[in-house]
Amino acid sequence: MNFANSVAGPSRLPRKSARPFVSSDNRPSEPDGIFRVVLITSGSVASIKAPDIATALSNSGEIALQIVSTKSATHFSNQTVVDEAIRKSLTNLTTEKLPDDLGVRVWTDEDEWSDWKKVGEPILHIELRRWADLVVVAPCSANTLAKIAGGLCDNLATSLLRALSPETPVIICPAMNTHMYQHKFTSKHLRIIQEELEYFVLGPQGGGVLACGDEGPGKMTDWREIVYTIENFAAMHKIKLEERKQQVNIPPRADFLDPVIPLSRDTPRPPTPPTPNRLDKELPTIDQLNIVGPAYMLGMPVPKNAKELDAKTASLQHWKEMQGETYWKSRWWGGM
Numbered sequence: 001m002n003f004a005n006s007v008a009g010p011s012r013l014p015r016k017s018a019r020p021f022v023s024s025d026n027r028p029s030e031p032d033g034i035f036r037v038v039l040i041t042s043g044s045v046a047s048i049k050a051p052d053i054a055t056a057l058s059n060s061g062e063i064a065l066q067i068v069s070t071k072s073a074t075h076f077s078n079q080t081v082v083d084e085a086i087r088k089s090l091t092n093l094t095t096e097k098l099p100d101d102l103g104v105r106v107w108t109d110e111d112e113w114s115d116w117k118k119v120g121e122p123i124l125h126i127e128l129r130r131w132a133d134l135v136v137v138a139p140c141s142a143n144t145l146a147k148i149a150g151g152l153c154d155n156l157a158t159s160l161l162r163a164l165s166p167e168t169p170v171i172i173c174p175a176m177n178t179h180m181y182q183h184k185f186t187s188k189h190l191r192i193i194q195e196e197l198e199y200f201v202l203g204p205q206g207g208g209v210l211a212c213g214d215e216g217p218g219k220m221t222d223w224r225e226i227v228y229t230i231e232n233f234a235a236m237h238k239i240k241l242e243e244r245k246q247q248v249n250i251p252p253r254a255d256f257l258d259p260v261i262p263l264s265r266d267t268p269r270p271p272t273p274p275t276p277n278r279l280d281k282e283l284p285t286i287d288q289l290n291i292v293g294p295a296y297m298l299g300m301p302v303p304k305n306a307k308e309l310d311a312k313t314a315s316l317q318h319w320k321e322m323q324g325e326t327y328w329k330s331r332w333w334g335g336m
């Protein structure tokens with residue numbers, strides 16, 4: 001496997017960005033085929049899955065990742081653990097000596113302040129939000145969820161979210177004890193972030209034994225499904241960029257200029273509808289897609305044929321049905 005100078009494709013070598021982080025040094029002004037994801041981890045035990053998510057995304061070759069961890073999250077995962085996991089996965093693929101700057105940087109509240117000394121220098125939460133095509137909060141603790149819903153921004157993670165453009169999509173993966181999840185505040189906060197902020201809520205799982213030994217809903221969606229969802233967003237992003245490129249290239253329609261001139265047979269066809277399914281991947285089963293997740297508990301319509309959907313055909317259309325029209329018409333999706 002040759003990693004030299006590779007920028008995209010399955011062999012792209014994930015490298016830590018230089019500090020202090022400046023978005024424009026890490027993202028060209030024109031699309032380069034890389035989908036940029038900020039993963040926020042918060043103080044749930046499910047943060048132990050961050051290295052798995054980071055490894056899977058790093059190996060994809062077309063996704064660049066930065067991790068932002070709250071102070072509590074660093075008890076479950078940190079830079080060392082993420083580095084080890086990524087290095088190990090790449091060592092399995094190559095015999096080459098891997099460089100020291102390999103991996104994904106894990107940013108913490110300390111970095112926000114240690115990398116900023118005076119006015120004019122880059123501010124980490126602003127640079128990260130400029131860089132991101134997608135922000136994923138996985139796991140999202142009850143505390144972080146409450147802070148987001150209430151508009152608080154007292155750490156790197158919540159400052160980034162509060163400063164985010166409404167055109168950048170956000171996925172929230174709640175993870176908490178069953179009673180925390182069934183607390184009245186949780187449904188209130190989830191409703192706010194879905195309806196007012198138009199965030200996409202994935203999970204939690206509807207049942208199972210939690211790390212604390214309790215049994216019931218609250219466990220974070222399986223990390224593989226989170227990776228799959230991110231990959232779907234990346235695929236949709238690519239399609240949108242392609243559509244936009246085509247639209248820019250479409251010459252003005254003749255019938256607008258002069259109604260008597262008939263349309264040429266060569267008039268460009270409208271762009272192909274998006275189909276985000278990754279044909280090279282196993283599609284998740286309907287159970288993995290969490291169709292009885294919080295969106296429905298919050299009163300959104302359940303698709304009539306939800307249970308009968310064939311997992312092999314779970315696609316954009318079913319996503320639409322599952323998330324409802326409001327989600328699908330989100331500002332960020334329309335305004336990309």
Ligand SMILES: Cc1cc2nc3c(=O)[nH]c(=O)nc-3n(C[C@H](O)[C@H](O)[C@H](O)COP(=O)(O)O)c2cc1C
Binds near residue numbers: 043072073140142
């Ligand atoms: C071992 C341990 C596990 C925890 N697991 C969770 C959890 O799964 N979900 C949750 O919402 N809080 C959990 N907590 C509590 C949070 O860590 C705590 O509310 C913290 O303030 C969250 O801060 P953050 O949202 O800034 O990360 C856990 C705490 C401990 C000590």
